Amino acid sequence: MSDIILEMVNITKLFPGVKVLDNVNLRVKAGEIHALVGENGAGKSTLMNILSGIYPYGSYTGMIKFKGNECKFKSIKDSEKEGIVIIHQELALVPYLSIAENMFIGNERATAGIIDWNKTHIKSMEILKKVGLNEKSDTLIKDLGIGKQQLVEIAKALAKDVKLLILDEPTAALNEEESNKLLNLLLELKKGGITSILISHKLNEISKVADSITIIRDGSVIETLVKGKDAISEDRIIKGMVGREIVDRYPKGSAKIGEVYFEIKNWNVYDPIIEGKKVINNVNLNVKKGEIVGISGLMGSGRTELAMSVFGRSYGKHITGTLIKDGKEITLHNVKQAIDNGIAYATEDRKTSGLILIDDIKRNTTLARLDKISKNNVVDDNKEIHAVEHYRKKLNIKSSSILQKVGSLSGGNQQKVVLSKWIFSDPDVLILDEPTRGIDVGAKYEIYTLINQLAEEGKSIIVISSELPEILGICDRIYVMNEGRIVGELSREEASQEAIMKCIMKSNREVI
């Protein structure tokens, strides 16, 4: 079991002007789960793209040895032929095709170009069982949740007779339960002799499943830790990743919490498509001035739907209930009214609904409140540049200038642009949906600090997050949501992972 399946020797890759990988060596043993960690931009994805042939042989220097043979992959097809399959963070499934069709795309069960559908479905059912996905093989991908889609991706890899599976942040979009399921599946596959490389930011997951951990920083390998041999601790990994010790992952805020400032009362929302389905059920919550309130809950518990329905009815139908801000009732029929009333909502998915990727930092930052820098509908360029430059410095957005396209920024810096945009809108109430999804530890810390600062300025903040440690680390008070209802309210002292899960479990029993 301890023989080396993959060896990457002295890999160096240059992009115009920058060395993204500098003499990287990676050794993966057959049958292990090998974790690859590092900050965003450290070079993990580049390394995996070289391995899978996306950056073809010749565009880098160094050698790749797989199963003892030297490999010169020219394309992803070459690496797949050897049994190396990469699953990217953004899933590559066709929404309007079935599970079976997606699994065998480019790899059809066919004779002379004619697809044998019986064989396809039998084979796919067999693999679906293996990955523990309880769905029919003719279900369309669009009808599956993101967690199940991830399982389909893995099933697709298994259909290709995978030897080495590379997963790039597989749990970034999953909740705790789904993540656990996925991690257990990896352990299951390991028993079946499949080697995996796991890229992840979630250190607790890594310590749970990984047999060895390679830490990359700024294009070089810092160290490789082997389970059972080295002392593995989260602190050691973080230190390796950021090059310094982060004493406290969650900075302490010193905001003075004031009176109740914003209240949602008797809030009910129905599904916009399925008639009669209640998505939000009689929700009541409030935020005080200077307070950071968390909303915790599993994916699909209605957190995002609640936030969006409050934010100018961006989601749902037949919305009833009252919103009270600063003692006065407010009605928000559309997003513009919400912004004008000092409400801001930073979406959970910055790429599809938070940013305009083809536009620059400047235009993205001011979009929600162009009236602040314009007169009679005419934009004052100089004022705009001034304002945006201020936020770029304040939030430490790493970029060449405010004219850089946000699509070319790293995840953490994109998130900072999203935050700049909403801070620029001068809100009194900020709703942050998954503010640190898919970004590295260093950037997370900066964002937490920023959230604390905003609270100190007297703003009321609602944070929605799937990561329990994050919610526990930064919030003054936590609401627990499940099935569209608030099922628990915990103070900072009462809150713990167990307490939150208990609230969810208890409410599930009540429903049954």
Place this chain on the structure above:
Amino acid sequence: MEKLLDIFKNNIRQYAMLIALVVIMILFQILTDGTLLLPQNVANLILQNSYVLILAIGMTFCIISSGNVDLSVGSLCALIGAITGTFIISMKMDTIPAIIFVLLISVVIGIWQGFWIAYVRIPAFIVTLAGMLIFRGLTNTILEGGITLAPFPEDFQFISSGFIPDIFSGLIKGIHFTTILIGIIASIIYIVLELRKRKNRKSYGFEVSSLPLFVVQIVIVTIAINLFSYSLSSYKGIPIILVLIGTLILIYSFIAAKTVPGRHIYAMGGNEKAAKLSGVKTNKMLFLIYVNMAVLSAIAGICYASRLNSASPQAGMNFELDAIAACFIGGASASGGIGTVIGAIIGALVMGVLNNGMSILGVGSDWQMTIKGLVLLLSVAFDVLSKKK
């Protein structure tokens, strides 16, 4: 210098098309032994392409906002021509009230299309394809099965054949002095605006281009403006149409680059969901864009009817394709969010010069079409390839 390269790199598409336009013009100037840039031909070029230029302005906004096009503009030009002809020729209405009335009708037509596109959310491609058929059909109905109405009274013809009068006529023989004066005034306005912009940026402490570079830019533009006005002045002066088009270009470029609605249009084209969640009223914007397109189509239709001096059922054939091609040659992105009015104008001029130059050389219209098609394909291919690098 590096900064200059940077600017060039960022605007490579527009500079490339501008350079291509200049090259094509020089090429045909040589091939046609100087006929292309004869004063009379320059005026002719503007008149010939007026309708495409006007349509391309509106089409740019359709493409930026959603990556969609309006296929009905050609038919709408014909319909507007037919209605105008009926009002003025058959019903003997006066020209100005007739034009106002026709423009109001175009607003109603725009509301009709905008409603389906923006509020019912039927893809613009389908709504305007339907519009293309409907408006062509109505044109034939109004013209009672395809009779051509002609001629228009002189004041209506004046729109396309008129030139601004010379207040100083006879001052210099053979030279339209007012035109020269307008050229000089325009260059002074340009210089003042540039100087003010520079001063403004300096006062905010922003970087400005180096002084020699700035002077070179001003000198080149000033020379170009005055050469152009001189060329026009040695024929009949500035065509009325050029004044109209110039005004439209200025207004719409300003809207696109400097105003809040302009920003909103680019934003919704770049990512509609994100724009919506930033408070952009996407439905309303889309609606207004198609209403605007209908009004500009009407203006183009009036210009064309005036130029042909008739209302014909065949008017406006393939205008939509010329306008769409102009936008894409000018750098608009088929997925929305990218494009400029000036780009579309340059695109339209590239095709216009090609057409005109080949006509002078006696190239047949069959070959002209093939070459236009290749130019469209190559210019977009150039764009795609240059982005890949």
